[in-house]
Amino acid sequence: MIESQRHGPQPAWRRQFHGAYVIAKKDAMIYYLKPPVFIYGVLFPIFFFLAFAIGRQVAPERIVPGMLAMALFFTASAVGPMVTPWERRHKTYERLISSPVPALSIILGDVLAGASFGAALSVIPLVLGTALTRSVLARPGLLFSCIVLSALCFAALGELLAAPPTNNPSQVMMLCNLVRLPLIFISGVFVPLAEMPRWSRCVLPLSPLSYCSDLFRSAFGSANYFPLWFDMLMLAGFTAAFVGGALLFHHRARERAL
Amino acid sequence: MQAALEGRGLTRRYDRLLAVDHVNFTIGRAEIFGLLGPNGAGKTTTVRMLTGVIVPSEGTALVDGHDVVRETLAAREHIGTVPEEANVYVDLTVWQNLMLMGELHGVPRPRRTQRGKELLNLFGLNDRAKQKGRALSKGLRQRLMLCMALVSDPSVLFLDEPTTGLDVASARLIRELVVRMNREKGMTIFLTTHNIKEADELCHRIGVINKGRIAAIDTPAALRGKFEALHSVEVTFRETSPDAQTLSALDKVTKIKALGRGFRVFTAQPGAVAQEIACLARESGATIESIRTCEPALEDVFLRITESPPAKEEKAHD
Helix, strand or coil: CEEECCCEEECHHHHHHHHHHHHHHHHHHHHCCCHHHHHHHHHHHHHHHHHHHCCCCCCHHHHHHHHHHHHHHHHHCCCHHHHHHHHHHCCCHHHHHCCCCCHHHHHHHHHHHHHHHHHHHCHHHHHHHHHHCCCCCCCHHHHHHHHHHHHHHHHHHHHHHCCCCCCCHHHHHHHHHHHHHHHHHHCCCCCCHHHCCHHHHHHHHHCHHHHHHHHHHHHCCCCCCCCHHHHHHHHHHHHHHHHHHHHHHHHHHHHHCC | CCCCEEEEEEEEEECCEEEEEEEEEEECCCCEEEEECCCCCCHHHHHHHHCCCCCCCEEEEEECCEECCCCHHHHHHCEEEECCCCCCCCCCEHHHHHHHHHHHCCCCHHHHHHHHHHHHHHCCCHHHCCCEHHHCCHHHHHHHHHHHHHCCCCCEEEEECCCCCCCHHHHHHHHHHHHHHHHHHCCEEEEEECCHHHHHHHCCEEEEEECCEEEEEECHHHHHHHCHHHCEEEEEEECCCCCHHHHHCCCCEEEEEEECCEEEEEECCHHHHHHHHHHHHHHHCCEEEEEEEECCCHHHHHHHHHHCCCCCCCCCCC
């Protein structure tokens, strides 16, 4: 229990959660409509998908889960890299970190904002995909769980990538793409994991997007490559690792970036 | 009585650079304390350590009895800050900025709404509540930043160069409001500034920091009093006047500076020297046009302190 001047004694988790909620609300109000978030989070996956899909004979049941996974990956990981460098550049960062909000709450707030953005926008490819193709959503509950887990995981990845002590969002976006683009190729977004080349199957466990693709494919009735519980466990594990890494690296970069 | 703010051997190193070197001070409740120093003296680093933004390399500080290193969040609950290079959220409205800060400080909604309205009224921002931060001038943004720092009713307010770059009217308004907060709410204010006149006007006590060390802490009057050699007699003559050599030969005179038709005579005993100058003028047939004793300006004191090497260790008093 933490004794708070204003809240009285209250559990630490409640304070953390309240702080994260306030930060997420602020991020949503300020950053969702920023051009880089729109470009890298919305336009980028659309054109990337079109480049993959147009002119190729890909079965609809393969397209929709892949499109959904990629859209979620880009949208959820687009907000986090914007927030911290933007706040540093606009001189609001110092005030934010001098407020009585734990560092973990600031990280979790940014993650929550990114995850909500990703999850909300994933409805668009889901609706379009199921309406325009003959894909059938076999397991809605699994799809929902996968969207929530994956959105949190990708948003946490975005937050981790925002750690470098720079006040230039485009530098962080560049780093993000350096990490995100290779992951698209090794994660079986458009090709079922079992059908991927051997070398690729060796590295795909290293990417959280592989587990997301596997779960989406399963939600649309295809066979899964890993056991579902393992997919979920790995996504949760990656999320925890990314949040832990973000906390560590943001803390290290904090003073240098002031 | 518990101090509002206390620095205990506060030290900060950046690699080999010692930015703040074992700074000690105690600031009482409802006191306005000014930290003066040249650029790079360690003012902002000191404020950042006190507000928990950076961690001291050694030592610590207490805010309302809470250790800024071990109880960072509890200490931060008691403070409001206007950092040196801070800004408002330009994409949020004035009201949203204010409410955000209240929420971050955990102020319950009814309280922060009420306090927000009071502050906008007090700072003349009422009709701008729905304007985005980007639409505000620098002076208005600074007022809003002060409102944001005050929305949680902090017991200690940190102002890092709050009037730098502001027009005269905005700077004056901010100074007036700071004094008002201090008088009406009993708020402790920690102010850093380059503006010596501002510090002299606002602060109950002033600390001079030089090369990371506190070189002097006292009331503005006492600081002036400590530098007796900076007292002077300013005298102007009609037509003929005694020469500088004759004046400098007077007892207790330390320095002479020519001023048009007169002189500025530096001495630790301006009263006695003024009388001697009057006698000398009478004897030499010169007519004194005006004569007055001058207290040293705080600026002279500041320059004298910062030009000399910092004191080994000076402890502040309550």
